[in-house]
Every structure is written in structure tokens, then in C-alpha cells.
Amino acid sequence: MKILHINTHELFGEGARAAYRLHKGLNKYGIDSQILVRYKQSYETSIQSLRRTFLLQSIFSINLLTLSELVKNINPDIIHLHWITDQFINLNDLIKLNKPVNKNTAREILNFEIDKQIILSGVVSYTSDSHKGFDLLIKALQLLLTYKYQLGIFRSSNLNDTLKKLNAKSIGGFHDDYSLKLLYNAANVMTISSRQDISR
Known part of the structure; x- marks a missing residue:
């Protein structure tokens, strides 16, 4: 998993220090963490400066990279935006930075089994409300081989013996x-069982 932290400054301000501590903590546990800043003060190689990139590219006549292009080159699984003021990121950059989460990364975060087909179902009262038709979903799942899939139940904390x-x-x-983005990217299919929809 590769995580990219984006912050205006490397060392100046509380936000920068918090991002740096988080970055070093992730590195300590073997996670590939990098920081992209506008203003860099150190020579640490895991921290890149957009401003320095612009300067070097201008000197050597290389095509300038935008922030979104530089992030694309780093290709992180997760982008953590920290303190991004001082005209560091504009709305267009934010739109371009939004991307689907890698399926395996989402499964690792949510503690799903990586090698299974993930079936999602969101039910609040699957045992007490027959209109939800959850028993029909159970019957359908019983036709499948359990070692090939994992059923993810959200919006409910209790699992009965059948489940x-x-x-x-x-x-x-x-x-x-x-969180919803992680959930949907982790799944292969989302099921919505129902016998009858009732307006309350």
C-alpha cells in the first residue's frame, strides 16, 4: 500500500508537523508513505516538493508537471490531504485527485479476505422485518460455495448462526x-433484497 500526504509546508506549522509524524509512523510499520509539499526545507528523499520540481524542470527545459500529474506519477493508493492552503491546490486539482480505491487496498483496510468474491448487503433489521426479504438472499447464498465468497453485512452488528x-x-x-467509497470498491457485487417496499 502506498500513501501520499499532501501539505503546503514540510515543517512549518502544526499541520505540517502532524503530517510528518503520521508519515514517519507509517514508515516505521513498513508502509510506503510519501509527502508532497509546496515548500520543502529538508533533504529527505521521501518528501517531494512541487516547487522544486517546477524549478528543475524550468532549468532543464522539461515539460512542467501539474500537481495532479505529479500525483499520478507517484500513483498512491490513498491520498491524505492535510493543510493545503496558500493556493497550493485548486478545485480542478481536487477533482483530478479523486480516483477509485484499489480493490485489494480497500479490502485490507476493511479486513476482508483478499482472495474471495465479496458480496455486500446492508440491512438494519434482517431478522425482524420480513419485507426486507433477507431470508431470500440467504437461500440464494446457500446455493453458492462458501469458500469462494465472503458476505459483508453493513448497518447491522449482530450475526446469527446461519450467517x-x-x-x-x-x-x-x-x-x-x-468509508462508503472504500466499502463499494472492496466489493464485487452489492445485493438489495426485498419482498415489498413500504413507505413509512
């Missing part, structure tokens, strides 16, 4: 866009 036999994993609730 445990189906190699199900409870992954709780998700309430932010990034």
Missing part, C-alpha cells in the same frame, strides 16, 4: 463518503 456458516462478516455502519 456465520455463510462466511459472513459484520462491518457496522458507515456515515461518511470516504
